[in-house]
Amino acid sequence: MLPMLKRHLEPVPEDAAELQRLLDGVARGERAARGQFFDRYEAEVNRLVWSLLGADADHDDIVQDTFQSLFHGAQGVKSISALRGWVRTVTVNCVRQVLRRRRWLRIFTDASEGLNHPDLRIADEDTRERARHLWRRLQRLNERDRLVLVLRHIEGYELTELAEAMSCSLATVKRWLAAAEEHLSQENDV
């Protein structure tokens, strides 16, 4: 219904002028500005990639690719208030490409990959098993279904935020989310 209202729902940050100067520096290729930009957004990018892919062996590479895309696209950002949403969108797009490429490799990978990592401190085996069960089901979905479900249920995105991250309208993301929920319910653990 409101395909683009989402872009204006992010409040303008209080340090907007400073952020604009930073963004200009990033667009000009200034190393110091890009370093500051990394420092500012690395937590968000890392968290998103982690949530979407788990403890993935290519995590650092994907973060690197994401920041390269952000640096190269910085001059196209039209509004500071849309900056955070744009960072999320670019991150989601990078992960999406990874998932598409991996579609070919699905026969070579373990469906539990992403949850086998010593840094994942699990309180109890029961929680871990339930998490693995859901993770395996998510792995079998197409990338779009997986992304909308994780962004909604793990990252807690509102529908407007979800639409922005997935670069679609609110009506479309509602439809995608409903379809993804349906597809997930049809996936049985093996």
Place this chain on the structure above:
Amino acid sequence: MMPDWSALRDTLAPGAPATSRLRQRARALDSRLPPRRRWVLVLATAAALVAIGLVSSRREERTGSPPTVLSTTPHQFTDGSEVVLTENSLGQVLRDDAQVVEVRLDSGELTATVAKGTGRVWLYRAGPWTVRVVGTVLTVSWQPSGETFRVSVQEGAVEVTGPGTPAPIIVRAGASLVRAPKRGEDLAVDHDVEVEMDVPAVVVRPTPRRATRTLAASDGGPPLPGWKTLLEAGLTHDGLDAARREGVLERIASLPDDEALLIADAARIEGSDALTNDVLHLVMERRGENAAEAAFLLGRIALDSKRTADAERLFERAIVLEQEDTFAEQARGRLLELSVQRKDSAEIHQRATEYLRHHPNGPWAVLARRLQSDAGR
């Protein structure tokens, strides 16, 4: 079996190891360093392509035929559309079903002639870029080494998203969009610009089966699309102008909710806050099926403007209008956040309890349980 999102959230909660941050920073700032594992994916992907038929999944069956490798021989679709690669180009048709056709261009150039009237959405993926079309003639090129992307539209209009595009870019017939970030410049040419053309700004014509056609001066073609078509295509400035010309804004009270919300969305994007507020209030007061959505969006706008009291009132209204569904859930979540900001313990407990009663598995459920637990101590 119901998905246990809380178990997965708890499992992923620690996040990526902090020890990798310095290494990530160094690699992010040095574009000469390639990602370490990409060659593994490239080789494995090549091997999978050679082993045709080896890769198949229930997901592929559900979404249509397996991917089709494109070539310099035109690939014909059943609706008369056609896609062809130039020499030394690589691409595939990833999806071809009743709703969507998805084509991936790995490198080089493709030309597509898309039949109109099928209702199908066409998506072209080129690196991090996506071109979305419904019935047109266009050329897309992508050079991964220089990350150079170009789309040229011969007929119709397309919507492009990719790095550095918080909003889709509309590229119209006769125009091109070029991005070449590794050359240190944006070579965007004539995208979404209305100068130097003798034709109306947006022209939607039936697409001939094969030949491309250069748009010339107005030659008796179909009339300009109306305000609704322009807004649905994302052309907010043109759409609002058309709505004003057609007298739609004077009779907005008589529009159905879906059309009124199109106007509100466009008005917000164009910075017409008064029109946005008026239209959303109109939809809210009608108490129809979109009333809760309008109330919630007004609440978000109020929140952005730091009118907290107004925001709370509107979120409460959204809940009254739609007790259990999407916007009521989001409104309850937002109200809980506002209580946390105010550090009002009694209100936090009350709103957390309310949230969990209605949405025990919702996005704010983990927060609500933690707040309830803290309040209980």
